Amino acid sequence: MSTLPGRRRGPSKGDRRERAILETARALLARKPLADITIDELAAGAEISRSSFYFYFDSKIAVVVALLHDMSGDLGRDSGPWLDGSGPDAESLRAALTALAVLWRDQSRLLAGALAAAPGCPPIAQWRAGLRAAHVQRLAARIERDRAAGLAPAGPGARVLAGLIDDLRAAAFAGAEDPEALVGDLVTVELRMIYGNFGDHHPAG
Structure with a gap:
């Protein structure tokens, strides 16, 4: 059976990075208040740069x-x-x-x-x-x-x-x-x- 045009076979790299940001935020929230979490921490946890973070989310609130x-x-x-x-x-x-x-x-x-x-x-x-x-x-x-x-x-x-x-x-x-x-x-x-x-x-x- 052929794959439908445009159909993804699995999560893309972008999907995985977005999920990594969310999982990092979840882990950080288990340790400290939301107000104390920084964009740099979220980016580091997802192993991306700060500038790359903004490709997926425009703010910490969006996360x-x-x-x-x-x-x-x-x-x-x-x-x-x-x-x-x-x-x-x-x-x-x-x-x-x-x-x-x-x-x-x-x-x-x-x-x-x-x-x-x-x-x-x-x-x-x-x-x-x-x-x-x-x-x-x-x-x-x-x-x-x-x-x-x-x-x-x-x-x-x-x-x-x-x-x-x-x-x-x-x-x-x-x-x-x-x-x-x-x-x-x-x-x-x-x-x-x-x-x-x-x-x-x-x-x-």
Whole structure:
């Protein structure tokens, strides 16, 4: 079978260098804050010159934005069973929050730095807004389903409530020394925000 015209057989040298810059940034962020990382360090880690760095990224922020987009799938990877389910399912919520807490533990400097920079950095703000909107849409749909089924009480608008929950999570994890230690409390708080005294609700089986 012939190869289609223009089809790459594998990653190009440019692809590999771009990936090397991103991996260097990820490794550096594990050791020190974003503000302390320099272009020279990123270039040296990728074994390219400073001038070559600018062929792939126009700034350090552009590297951060690329890392954040790479991570977007991981941030919501384990939330499906909770967001697509029904009723005060503490175990599904706990699993979703635990996965999120582990990611925050491993990528705390990148995520916390991104949230702090977002108000003054349109590309990061756009990333955060898109991530928030996707979560709010799915969580609001869940809240509306449960209210329609009589599993959750009436309350604030579903999108308003979902937005408050998303903002609460981000603020809690951004300020936590041990994100995993917050999971139990977040499960309780989020379920109470949606279901009130959720222990009194018994979904029909």
